[in-house]
Amino acid sequence: MQINDVVIIGAGPAGLSAAIQCRENDLRVTVLDEFPKPGGRLLGQLHQEPTGEWWNGIEETKILVDKAEKLNTDIRCGVSVHHIEKLEDHFVVHTNKKNFPAKNILIATGAAETAAPIPGWTLPGVMSIGAAQVMTNVHRVSVGEKGIVVGVNVLSAAIARELQLAGIDLHSMALPARNAVSEDQANPRLVMERLVRIAHLAPSAFIKFGSKFAKFKFVQNIALQFFPKGGVKMWDMPIHLRKAIKEINGTDKVESVTMVDVTVDGDIIRGTEETIPVDFVCIAGGLYPLAELAAVVGVPFQYSEELGGHVPIHNEAMETSMKGIYVAGNITGIESAKVAREQGAVAGLSIVKNTLQNATVDGKLKVAINNVKATREAATIQFHPRIEEGREKVTTAFNQLT
Template structure:
């Protein structure tokens, strides 16, 4: 039986593997993708200081560090079941069953689809799929694209697609419906957009992001939108239908009011050979549910998340979580959480004894500092939401060790 099995070879999983292996634990990491790195693999962006971040290179560094510490990493396998044993866990994969003393779920997040007419046509994909095609496989998703959904994810990936040589005709909202929800609300999406204003190349947009309220911003937003990196971001236009027969040919769009109603007589067709749908991200927590975790619905974290504390412990013995399964944040935050989880497992298995609590407290402080410095915040109020979640964990726990509660 191994010491720690980690499901997910992204920044959280690799970060945990490294910190646990540094204390001599026998660690095994599995991932359904053919290559380790998770969300890092699709990332390519410029930091405010002008430094370029190549996610593939960052993932390779983590992989090499983990392998150097004796961590076993197996990709291309999926988990379909897991059960709690008296002395650990048994995880059933498409390759074999693996028994482990402790289990860490670092399964990340999945994209939220927004169904609109024509969304099953060839050439329609999630914005994350387009990111992987361009940055991982070096294949353009098309030459001219439209992104439906204005949020932190769509704007940042639009820039990455542009760097791949793809022309983005515009980023606009989906039509209002029961399924599109807040994604079709100009005011709600204006709030999301303002959290990206510090990245804009235009001084006007950066200034407006500091002082304009979402409600006022949606009302004053120009009909043809603003441009970031020469990409039109259009909060006053909506996608009514994706057009084509055997392949995407274009999108039928229309102007909308500040509250999202379609303006009659403004419909037109914009040509495109691919369309990305960007509905945001939500924690991928199915395995945590199978394991018997208690869940809490936290909108600021992206939806339902498994109950856990600052040490990334869940309410199920020997089960830990880290990364976007705990709430949607940046890859850097995910890696920092993984470090905490790896240390916590090492403490539980008595591999980390000297200054154990102090080292974990320092790692928890590192997560908070990483979050504070994050280039992108996917939702407002993340820190306060996490404090409430942690307090609720302890109020409903059976005496687990309390560390770092504010």
């Protein structure tokens, strides 16, 4: 039985980029992904950069896949990985198809969504914002006639715009009503702080100008006190920070939502209930690293709020403290697809260096690590504040382990 030099779990930007680096150095590579085609979350992405250029995830995927295929990379889709077994001198990746032995494993499984539960959220027509993105941009299926987005954050703002570009009518974006799970998403003060970081993307020059002052707490407090009842419009869609969705209504499917006014602390103001007719609801609770496979094989973890949750402890070269296990992409912290792509290149070069004991790769590896930092610094959107601080903490934890 032939043992792969590396099995890469995840055919998104990180996994594909790593595979290209490995194949360029003639390593035996197998890439596995449970989705029917490669690309990961790239496939659903479509947005305009501040420069005016369009970021088209499908086209970016095509570039990576074409390059990987020219290098005869073994990419297998529709394969679900459920276990990684560590043996004495190699690993075995267990899937729903067959087992894949490998000297090295790159886990590039990306992120998963957190949905904020609301009464009525099990009705047909309720979906995560990410599911709406995939249905719209990947499968070209309309999610409904008129809907509403519950949850105001970087992810929901970006995808709401994508839905609009596809001709889908959105009533507005509003907060979820406060409960034990949605505390952070239902707090107007916390949401305001996060929105300041993406105000530069707003089409309104007035909003962009105001965002320069909104970084100050006292300005945020004033803004919340006098937040317009009709919301602040972005792309002609009202964004509400003083309104929340209390309930999703319907018998056999979504028919409406109950919207209520809330205080600056997120408390419901009684007697303000309003019924909004919609036929679909997108819930946006944010993203967290999809890291279960790293936990299964025994990689140590650290919780980092700055990175979106529990992340495998790793260094700048994408190596974990478990020899032969590497990580890249959103499993290491929630960032953009561009950062994930650059991290994949780093992981691929690290695998090449350690497998072939090739010191000539050092220069390329240093350049690739610097590319990650440069891409991060130039990122239009940051999903979490203090990303650099979170990265430094994880690197410190790695150094303490090794």
